[in-house]
Amino acid sequence: MSDTHAQTVSFVRDSMLPPEPPPAAQAGAIRWLRENLFSGPLNILLTLVGFGVLWLVASTIWPWLSHSVWNAGSMAECRKIIAATWGPDASGACLALIKNRWNQFVFGFYPSALYWRPVLAFGMLFLALAPVLFSESRSASRRVMALAVVLTFVIAQILGAPGMALVLMALAMLAWVALIELRPGWALLASCLYPFVAVWLLWGGSLWSPAMALAGFVIGYLVWRALSRLGMLAFALAVLAAAVWWLLLSGWVAQALAAALPLRLQPVSSDQFGGFVLSITIGVSGIAMSLPLGVILALARRSDLPVVKMFAVMFIEFIRGVPLITLLFVASLLLNYFLPPGTNFDIILRVIIMVTLFASAYMAEVIRGGLAALPKGQYEAADALGLDYWKAQRLIILPQALKISIPGIVSTFIGMFKDTTLVVFVGLFDPLKAMADTIRASFEWKGAYWEPYIFVGSIFFILCFGMSRYSMYLERRLKRDHR
Amino acid sequence: MKKFAFFGTVAAMALAATGALAAEGDTLKEVKARGVLNCGVNTGLIGFAAPDANGNWSGFDIAYCKAVAAAVLGDPTKIKFVPTTGQTRFTALSSGEVDILARNSTWTFQRDTDLKLDFVGVNYYDGQGFMVRKDLGVSSAKELDGATVCIQTGTTTELNLADYFKANGMTYQPVNIDSNAEGEQQYMAKACDAYTTDASGLAATRASFADPENHIILPEIISKEPLGPAVRHGDNNWGDIARWTLFALIAAEEYGVTSANIDELAKSSTNPEVQRLLGTTDDLGKMIGLDAEWAKRAIKAGGNYGEIFAATIGEQTPIGLARGLNAQWTQGGLMYAMPFR
Numbered sequence: 001m002s003d004t005h006a007q008t009v010s011f012v013r014d015s016m017l018p019p020e021p022p023p024a025a026q027a028g029a030i031r032w033l034r035e036n037l038f039s040g041p042l043n044i045l046l047t048l049v050g051f052g053v054l055w056l057v058a059s060t061i062w063p064w065l066s067h068s069v070w071n072a073g074s075m076a077e078c079r080k081i082i083a084a085t086w087g088p089d090a091s092g093a094c095l096a097l098i099k100n101r102w103n104q105f106v107f108g109f110y111p112s113a114l115y116w117r118p119v120l121a122f123g124m125l126f127l128a129l130a131p132v133l134f135s136e137s138r139s140a141s142r143r144v145m146a147l148a149v150v151l152t153f154v155i156a157q158i159l160g161a162p163g164m165a166l167v168l169m170a171l172a173m174l175a176w177v178a179l180i181e182l183r184p185g186w187a188l189l190a191s192c193l194y195p196f197v198a199v200w201l202l203w204g205g206s207l208w209s210p211a212m213a214l215a216g217f218v219i220g221y222l223v224w225r226a227l228s229r230l231g232m233l234a235f236a237l238a239v240l241a242a243a244v245w246w247l248l249l250s251g252w253v254a255q256a257l258a259a260a261l262p263l264r265l266q267p268v269s270s271d272q273f274g275g276f277v278l279s280i281t282i283g284v285s286g287i288a289m290s291l292p293l294g295v296i297l298a299l300a301r302r303s304d305l306p307v308v309k310m311f312a313v314m315f316i317e318f319i320r321g322v323p324l325i326t327l328l329f330v331a332s333l334l335l336n337y338f339l340p341p342g343t344n345f346d347i348i349l350r351v352i353i354m355v356t357l358f359a360s361a362y363m364a365e366v367i368r369g370g371l372a373a374l375p376k377g378q379y380e381a382a383d384a385l386g387l388d389y390w391k392a393q394r395l396i397i398l399p400q401a402l403k404i405s406i407p408g409i410v411s412t413f414i415g416m417f418k419d420t421t422l423v424v425f426v427g428l429f430d431p432l433k434a435m436a437d438t439i440r441a442s443f444e445w446k447g448a449y450w451e452p453y454i455f456v457g458s459i460f461f462i463l464c465f466g467m468s469r470y471s472m473y474l475e476r477r478l479k480r481d482h483r
Numbered sequence: 484m485k486k487f488a489f490f491g492t493v494a495a496m497a498l499a500a501t502g503a504l505a506a507e508g509d510t511l512k513e514v515k516a517r518g519v520l521n522c523g524v525n526t527g528l529i530g531f532a533a534p535d536a537n538g539n540w541s542g543f544d545i546a547y548c549k550a551v552a553a554a555v556l557g558d559p560t561k562i563k564f565v566p567t568t569g570q571t572r573f574t575a576l577s578s579g580e581v582d583i584l585a586r587n588s589t590w591t592f593q594r595d596t597d598l599k600l601d602f603v604g605v606n607y608y609d610g611q612g613f614m615v616r617k618d619l620g621v622s623s624a625k626e627l628d629g630a631t632v633c634i635q636t637g638t639t640t641e642l643n644l645a646d647y648f649k650a651n652g653m654t655y656q657p658v659n660i661d662s663n664a665e666g667e668q669q670y671m672a673k674a675c676d677a678y679t680t681d682a683s684g685l686a687a688t689r690a691s692f693a694d695p696e697n698h699i700i701l702p703e704i705i706s707k708e709p710l711g712p713a714v715r716h717g718d719n720n721w722g723d724i725a726r727w728t729l730f731a732l733i734a735a736e737e738y739g740v741t742s743a744n745i746d747e748l749a750k751s752s753t754n755p756e757v758q759r760l761l762g763t764t765d766d767l768g769k770m771i772g773l774d775a776e777w778a779k780r781a782i783k784a785g786g787n788y789g790e791i792f793a794a795t796i797g798e799q800t801p802i803g804l805a806r807g808l809n810a811q812w813t814q815g816g817l818m819y820a821m822p823f824r
Contacts, residue, residue: 079693271563329571333575427568427575436664437526437662437663438566439527442534447692449665
């Protein structure tokens with residue numbers, strides 16, 4: 001080619017032309033539209049149909065939403081206001097229902113003077129989780145903690161927490177933040193204490209009952225440490241010691257301590273729980289317990305010990321083969337026949353146990369997928385380093401397997417959180433159906449149909465979307481490999 | 484290892500339960516020791532049981548529970564309301580989770596015998612009816628041949644509907660719904676020509692519509708739904724207390740004893756039946772393990788049967804139910820309390 005040019009080109013340009021803007025059809029919004037929406041006859045058609053559907057949906061919902069009424073005492077009043085404002089044929093959302101009854105959607109029948117307690121428990125949840133969830137980034141952790149402290153304080157004040165409680169709350173949360181900032185090692189221990197504090201805040205009663213439950217774990221741990229050279233026997237003895245403590249001694253000691261120093265909050269019974277307080281209580285405890293249980297089950301299922309493996313397979317397949325509702329019915333109804341009359345086995349505790357078992361079976365399979373995805377070389381490398389089984393799992397295998405499984409784990413969490421609405425079938429007041437139906441059973445709000453669904457649905461969306469965004473953040477943060 | 488322990492525990496619990504069931508039986512003692520009456524109620528049925536914004540329950544069935552609590556414990560507020568669903572209600576009662584079930588449950592043969600419940604009486608005679616839009620031009624259920632009907636699944640109303648159409652040689656197209664709210668929504672959206680449920684529920688539903696004048700409730704009542712409180716089989720004394728508390732409320736209306744004049748009548752009434760009812764003469768309460776003034780407290784808790792009816796579901800309330808079958812026998816109804824003697 002070059003030799004032809006040598007003859008035909010008569011001159012060589014020696015100054016550059018200024019760059020021209022691209023043609024209008026190849027730049028900006030027009031180009032984007034052409035490439036993404038109108039690139040061919042089929043896409044043009046699909047775009048038009050898509051817009052048509054969107055328009056249809058929006059034009060149906062928008063008038064209803066825009067004709068919403070926030071200030072009314074009943075459905076009838078709502079209808080009157082809508083008819084008076086937008087004409088007799090207009091239909092509108094009666095969001096006054098949400099305004100009047102939002103507290104029941106959120107707190108159920110929790111005594112309104114004590115609303116600050118679930119709020120504080122929820123706020124502290126973020127303090128407990130921040131060092132764990134945001135261990136990769138101090139700044140993110142700080143932002144979350146600051147937001148949690150400020151919001152908890154403000155919301156508790158709006159909900160009318162007494163001044164003394166507000167002061168103690170602020171002190172406790174600030175002290176905890178200081179601990180996390182100054183002694184990160186101790187902060188993890190504080191996170192381990194959180195469940196007991198949350199139980200005390202939510203259910204009230206004597207502080208000594210959850211404290212004695214905690215003491216059982218401490219006793220078990222101490223026995224295990226003291227006898228650790230005995231191997232598995234030490235573990236069995238530790239479990240035994242803890243069991244003896246819980247079953248025989250703890251009630252008595254708790255009573256004695258309560259008599260000496262009564263640290264009591266007004267007790268709230270389980271049947272006063274409802275709405276999102278109930279859903280989040282069940283959801284968070286299920287999530288927190290199903291992950292470790294799932295890891296153990298996944299490891300057991302891949303174990304070389306046939307008995308361990310068989311039990312893991314049986315458990316997982318049994319739980320996965322049975323619908324959650326069946327397990328809930330067993331928890332709420334069948335157990336009552338087995339337990340001696342007069343035994344008070346808390347219904348929420350029963351539901352939490354069943355939900356945890358259910359989620360852990362799914363979790364185990366998700367994590368097993370992560371374990372299976374690891375190249376065999378990783379296992380062999382761990383062996384070659386001379387690590388024993390638990391060290392190999394803890395230092396080499398699980399960190400990688402869990403990272404691979406993050407999307408599956410978070411999906412299981414989200415699914416389980418949404419499944420908590422199924423507790424409606426055992427007579428607990430979930431926010432979506434039981435609470436909505438109960439509120440419709442009062443004459444003022446009979447006839448409201450979409451409003452509760454929309455309200456509860458949007459809160460669920462916010463919570464689930466939050467979890468999903470967090471999982472994406474975590475995946476980005478942990479992306480250390482060459483991919 | 485863990486598994487075996489679990490099964491062992493279950494087996495031990497089953498054994499303990501068998502022993503316990505045999506020993507069980509004194510509900511009155513249990514309730515008194517506990518200091519709280521566990522009353523199984525609906526999770527929310529307009530007029531019969533519903534909590535308000537502060538979580539205080541009220542309604543027709545609730546008032547009965549309060550009367551029992553007042554009779555047994557002397558305080559109508561010493562109740563724990565246990566909300567039960569259609570599926571959990573009877574198991575909750577027979578497993579001992581609740582002491583008494585006042586949850587608009589229909590008294591049927593199978594429930595009374597096979598499910599081992601004892602219905603202690605009827606506090607509301609209901610029946611299944613139909614609601615249609617006026618522009619459908621139907622004035623009798625007999626004209627509903629070929630109609631689409633919104634019907635709640637898994638209830639006795641579903642079976643009644645099938646029976647009724649079969650008996651009259653008609654066909655219908657069921658539109659299955661899950662709850663009252665959904666049924667109303669489907670009916671309003673014209674997914675069905677007729678909506679069928681208990682007549683009390685229909686009246687409440689119609690009253691809550693934006694345009695009640697455009698809907699009519701057809702005159703036919705196609706089933707008998709005697710709703711009443713129930714207790715467990717086997718504890719007859721507790722059943723007596725539940726039954727006679729209900730009778731006390733009904734009798735009080737018959738003799739004109741109201742929550743307003745009850746103290747005065749207790750002192751001054753010359754009617755021997757009233758004197759016995761209120762414990763002024765004879766100690767009827769002792770025979771059921773209570774004190775002499777049990778019925779007086781029960782009536783005082785929420786008024787007599789007529790007062791409760793008027794306050795919760797009667798014609799003055801938005802639900803606006805007429806007494807009908809639920810009037811006193813002296814007024815042409817079916818409410819008939821056995822003699823207090």
